[in-house]
Amino acid sequence: MAQSGLMQRMNNPEYKNWMRGGQCLLLLNSSLQGFIAAEMKTFHRQLACKIPARQGSRCQCRAKGKQFQPGCSVCAEWKRQILDHHTNRNGEIHWGNCNPSHWTTNYFEVAKAYMPRGHADKQGPHKCDIAALLNLINGCCHFRSSNLPNVREIIKCRNDLMHSYDMKMSSFWLADFRNKIQQFISEFIHVPGLKEQGALIQEVLSSDWAVEDLDQFEVDGAIRYQSYCLVSPVYGIEKQLIQELLQEIYLQIEEQGTLSEKDLDNVQKMKNFLSGHKDLQLTLRADIRRLEFLERNTFSSLELKGAMEQDEDVPMEPRKVVTMQE
Ligand SMILES: [Zn+2]
Known part of the structure; x- marks a missing residue:
């Protein structure tokens, strides 16, 4: 019987490479979320100490796209502080990610000023993809002690994967990715849980997905196969x-x-x-x-x-x- 669905995809080595790389980045993402939240809360407290508290009338300031003209003195000072801590203060900043009127009370509205476009509706690191978290590390001076070239290499790998619209990566690419992610993990080994997640990442990169296990579902007809797919962790990833x-x-x-x-x-x-x-x-x-x-x-x-x-x-x-x- 001709292969179809997940089984067919899992028998394509280049598709499997794409999936392996992607799963490693999902694992990396899950271990960075708590670290980012803790670090950005500390960063937010440090900035808040330097900025006078809001007095009187409510702030109506709104940002759009790459533009933000503060309408009140508190937002003007927050904008200045955020820019002062930007590694690329002359580059593009997606102010539209932020709700400035919440800068004084919500650490994540400040964190989003260091992220790529498209994060206005995100309420915490757990809602962000790995590109957002890595760009935050790369863009915010709070992380300046980190080895940023390592971070940028992983951002590039992530972009390779997410701009591969036929969802295929070569074995050469995967071997290079393996080296880069190892370097990244060594650099961020102090992040709680990353050491353990690093072992899992190595397992994903070394393992061959057990496609033969799908045979029994395949021959049994579409309904059972589909129900397998819906619960399969591979399918979820x-x-x-x-x-x-x-x-x-x-x-x-x-x-x-x-x-x-x-x-x-x-x-x-x-x-x-x-x-x-x-x-x-x-x-x-x-x-x-x-x-x-x-x-x-x-x-x-x-x-x-x-x-x-x-x-x-x-x-x-x-x-x-x-x-x-x-
Ligand atoms: Zn304001």
Whole structure:
């Protein structure tokens, strides 16, 4: 019988490499969350000591995208302190991640000023992906004693994985990743639980996923196989990683307001991949609908652009992609 679903994917060595790398980053993420929370609470207390407490009227300050013009003296001072502790104070800062009126009371609203775009709705490190946590370490001077090149190497590895829309990584890449993650763990060995998690990470990198165990479910028909998939830890990891990858596409679209040809190509790669796997289509229904919505919307916008470009007398405004509400 032809292989399908999880079993087929798990028999593809490059897909397995993609999954292994992704699972290691999920493990790393879970051990960094508590550390980040503790360190950023300390950092927040240190900053709060330098800033006068809010008096009188409530703050109405709002930030948007990379812009923030403080409307009150307390937010102005918080902004100054956050910038003073930024490793890249002249670079892009995604102020829109933060609710400035909560800076005095909520440590995480301050932490988000050191994260990439798209974290406005996140309420704590446990809701963030590894890219957000690593960028925070890289961007905030509170962590300046760390070896930042090691951190940046892991950020690059994570980007390699999450920009691989056909979800394949070579064995060469995985071997390089293994060295880099080992160096990172040695550097952050003081983080509670990371030593133990490091052993697990090594296990994931060394293990061969037991695909033969799936045979019994495969021959027994779709229903039993699907119920296996829904409870399988491998399947849970896979779903989490694919959703993170899709999230990258959504953020790209929201930031640019449209899909470039490269984005469309990436969307197509994702759709091609998903179309070959009914089990994934089942559990990622909402994501597939969102992807198709974005694609349809952009195609109609491109058709309009093409039609208008033919008529040179008509000035053309780029049309924005409307993002679908959750
Ligand atoms: Zn304010």
